Amino acid sequence: MLNRRDFGLGLAALGISGGLPAIAQNVRVMRLANTAAVNDPQQCFVTAGQHPRLNFYKPNGVDPEYVNMSSMTQALQSLRAGHVEFGPAVPGILLPAMAKDPSLDLVSVYKWLPGNANTVVVKPTSPIKSVADLAGKRIGVRSQGDSGVVVLKAMLAELGLKDDKCEYIAIGDGAPAGAAIDADRVDAMVAFDTATARIELVGTPLRYVPLTPKFAQLGSGWLCVPRKLLKEDRKSLVALFQGIAKSTIFSNANLDAAIDLHWAVYPESKPKSRSLDEARKELNFILKDRKNSWMRRPADPDQRMGASSLAEWKANVDLAAESSRNPRLAEELGDPNRLFTNELIDDINAFDKQAVVGMAKSFKL
Template sequence: MINQQRGTDMRSLVQKVAVAVISTSLLGASATGAMAKDLKKVTYAIATADLNVGYPFATLPKALGYFEDEGLDVSIVPGQSSAATAQILLTGRADVGVAQPDPVMIQRANSRIPLVSFYAVSRRGTNVLITRVDSPIQTIKDLKGKKAGVGDLGSGSITYLKSRLLQEGMSDKDVQLVTTGYGTPGFEALKNGVVDFAVSFTGGVARMTVAGYNVRKLPRTEDELNQYSYNLFATEDYIKNNPDIIKGLGRATAKATIFLKNNPEAAVRAFWKYAPDRAPKDLNDPKAMERDLAILTAQIQDMGADELPDDFAWGSQETAVYDKIQKYLIDAGQIKTPADPNIFFNNSFASDYIDFDHKAIVDAAKAAK
């Protein structure tokens, strides 16, 4: 553990490494953005009402200065849910946003909204159904007639629940949806029996566990382990008119991913510095580190960063994965007519996202305390 002064030293070290890397042109295209006189303003929405440590793909590049290195002045704002984030983007209240792909794909296929994914953040399914450890619920079939806790009705988890029920010959009419909110209210609703089970996500389950709530996950299918669960979206026009911003956002996100996977504890401390209101009073509190590290570990797994190499093509997207997601949305009755899966994403900048010295980022991460 470190004290506040050493936390400052860590930030200083990362900045010095970044400056050295830029000065020797090791970061390639990002140097132009870093040396720019004026930073380009970007509003970045995240599909949550609670900007906690579990969103390192946004908060970590901000905390470590990676957005600034790319010439970007990024403002991170809560988007409440995936559906709400989509509306924020469509109405121009944010430029880019992270959301679950399901709700956006449904609207894209059915109504041809102009939103597309330009960066795959989480490469594994994150949704999960949970119950109390003493619950008689063991399988999806046991959910019939039960009360389902959901964060809000605009969450992508609703689509996930509908799909899982359909796979067992049921529909959402076979359960009663109860809006519980996120975080502690949702945890308490499950604990106290207000709901019989809940639709959550891996990071949320990690938060529950370290907070002392005992829950059990229902079995997941193999297909869920190889599909995108959080992506960066923007309108087609924004991407077309701002290619340098898209490239910079992707590079900063990729750098943060590499830093995160090589030193998650330093990533926790970077978040505490970025959001002091979410930091413990005692920065050396081992329980606080255990709590936030558990959440980040779950996110690392969702991003696939626990297994993929440092030089992986972070942010890249595959047609086959979108085809698979679309098929499950069709099966769930959410998409009426199949669309070309290529309309859901833009992979044009994948090579730009990894146009930097990976070793420099790895070294900075390993040197951070």
């Protein structure tokens, strides 16, 4: 079965992919660098709004498209080359890359994950009680390009510790990762909450180690765009991120419906070996923490969807400087205001959020 991405690639081979959507639908396809490498319902905070019953994107002239990537490094290369229009911004990876290469002119425009969704997990019987205990240990990560490496570096640096004796071991996802933890091939794993929930789902018991205090207060997910695109097509970016904001609010209020909408838009992502009810139950478990991290914390002084603050980006720079062992990083980056912008945020939030919540709570596909 051809999926949406396969169809686009097929049109590209015919030399008509650039013109067809714009002419037929007057819609600009906005390609997203998807570092999860697979488009599944955990991305319903974006994809739910693509369904015609919600239609959060196309009436405003845009439509997101997932382009799978193997790592953050590949995503940055794709953003630089113009192969995608937007992608994830992991400060610990992005900021040192921008300092090293000033031509990598990206700006973070939308915070999609205000809560900190990073986790540190160990076997229940592990002697490890805190992040400080991870210095010099074997650390499991999804892949060598995964952000878990930078996350641990940042937290150890916050504690005044180094990771120079840590060994980072790629253990993958799900059952293989669980087997590596259970068989003591690694002492701990650092990964996003959805990845560690998948390990628990296959039957591997885990114990969660608290994040370090300073790091725990930071958001964990931004979306960035080339600065050139921000200048040239502000209207499309507002439409794109407003659609994401609406989809996020809808998905948080009615996760089951959002999962079903994702499957309807991307039928190739439906489970092949189990029922939809079983898969939906699993996804609810995987997203049990993530769905709340999509939303602003109640104590956040700025409740606008997607908004960032100068204080948190200064903190991101400090942590990135520590984790990359570059005390001159802030100087090399220059004014931290150039790393992010809230200039789209008021327009993105110019919709009735409670109406979206009401729609979600009464929605049936």
